[in-house]
Amino acid sequence: ESTINKIAAGEVIERPASVVKELIDNSIDANATDIRVEIKGSGTKSILVVDNGSGMSHQDASLAFTKHATSKISSIEDLDRVLTLGFRGEALASIASVCRVELTTRQENDISGTRVVVDSSGIKSISPAGSAVGTSIVVNDLFYSTPARKKYLKSLRTELANITDVVTRHAVAHPGISFTLVSDGKVIIRSPSSGELFDSIVHLYGADVARSLVPVEFRSEFVSISGYISKPELTRSGTDLQAFFINGRSIYSRVIANAVRLGYYTLLPKGRYPAAFLKLEIDPFHVDVNVHPTKREVRLSHEKEIESAITTAVEQALSTADL
Ligand code: ADP
Numbered sequence: 001e002s003t004i005n006k007i008a009a010g011e012v013i014e015r016p017a018s019v020v021k022e023l024i025d026n027s028i029d030a031n032a033t034d035i036r037v038e039i040k041g042s043g044t045k046s047i048l049v050v051d052n053g054s055g056m057s058h059q060d061a062s063l064a065f066t067k068h069a070t071s072k073i074s075s076i077e078d079l080d081r082v083l084t085l086g087f088r089g090e091a092l093a094s095i096a097s098v099c100r101v102e103l104t105t106r107q108e109n110d111i112s113g114t115r116v117v118v119d120s121s122g123i124k125s126i127s128p129a130g131s132a133v134g135t136s137i138v139v140n141d142l143f144y145s146t147p148a149r150k151k152y153l154k155s156l157r158t159e160l161a162n163i164t165d166v167v168t169r170h171a172v173a174h175p176g177i178s179f180t181l182v183s184d185g186k187v188i189i190r191s192p193s194s195g196e197l198f199d200s201i202v203h204l205y206g207a208d209v210a211r212s213l214v215p216v217e218f219r220s221e222f223v224s225i226s227g228y229i230s231k232p233e234l235t236r237s238g239t240d241l242q243a244f245f246i247n248g249r250s251i252y253s254r255v256i257a258n259a260v261r262l263g264y265y266t267l268l269p270k271g272r273y274p275a276a277f278l279k280l281e282i283d284p285f286h287v288d289v290n291v292h293p294t295k296r297e298v299r300l301s302h303e304k305e306i307e308s309a310i311t312t313a314v315e316q317a318l319s320t321a322d323l
């Protein structure tokens with residue numbers, strides 16, 4: 001069985017926010033400390049992502065849009081210890097199949113950079129180009145080649161909310177990286193880059209949320225948990241004040257949301273959720289991120305132990321807090 005087969009193909013790009021997510025993931029994997037996202041028309045007209053990461057060599061840049069070209073894993077075994085956000089090597093290929101894309105990139109020691117222009121019919125041109133160190137990608141005319149998909153887009157306001165959510169989650173997950181989101185010329189997000197999760201929460205979710213937070217710090221055999229939860233006074237009817245990260249990857253998990261809730265016992269009114277920003281460090285060997293192409297869902301071995309560790313972490317944090 002080849003690595004390619006194990007990495008089942010799938011639809012990665014559903015909406016503008018998926019493009020933003022994949023491009024930011026790549027910038028983070030390239031060790032960028034500054035990531036700027038500029039969108040027009042909620043991303044349907046254009047999405048520009050500029051990073052100051054490692055950049056690509058001329059050769060890597062020419063291969064980047066080839067399906068299953070990834071510089072991040074080279075064997076099936078590597079799938080068991082994925083620490084980079086990307087590894088399937090299909091994001092850029094998928095994006096280029098539904099949009100017009102222009103990539104400009106340069107590595108630190110290269111004299112000249114590279115520009116690659118590509119659209120759904122393939123690579124249009126590869127040429128040397130002046131460039132700062134890092135990578136900038138412009139994605140134009142989203143879904144121009146798949147009008148059917150375009151019809152499924154929600155209102156511009158919803159698409160913008162989705163993009164804001166993606167950038168916010170990445171910014172909370174990586175407090176050391178400075179994120180900027182500009183929509184139609186207006187700055188929506190400018191994250192601090194102090195490296196402190198708390199600073200990012202204050203900035204992204206507001207002082208009222210930050211005031212109610214209780215630190216969480218807990219370690220068990222299978223997981224090490226850190227972050228913040230709210231005192232029971234701060235609740236929401238949904239989980240919009242929750243963000244969970246496993247090894248730096250933002251994930252959605254009912255299981256974790258429930259494990260957190262359980263830690264509050266009867267302190268929460270029915271159907272209400274606390275704020276929770278939790279970073280879980282788990283041996284990558286026990287985390288399967290290859291469940292879904294978007295990698296937002298993960299499968300955990302020792303799930304029961306990890307759930308109960310989360311509940312205990314929450315109980316402990318609340319018991320020492322001044323409620
Ligand atoms: P994956 O991230 O799964 O490897 P992608 O299609 O997202 O696949 O990207 C393909 C390859 O292009 C990456 O493996 C990486 O080598 C390169 N690449 C993409 N974006 C960047 C970037 N912003 N900086 C440096 N390299 C990048």
Ligand code: MG
Nearest residue numbers: 025026086091
């Ligand atoms: Mg990627």
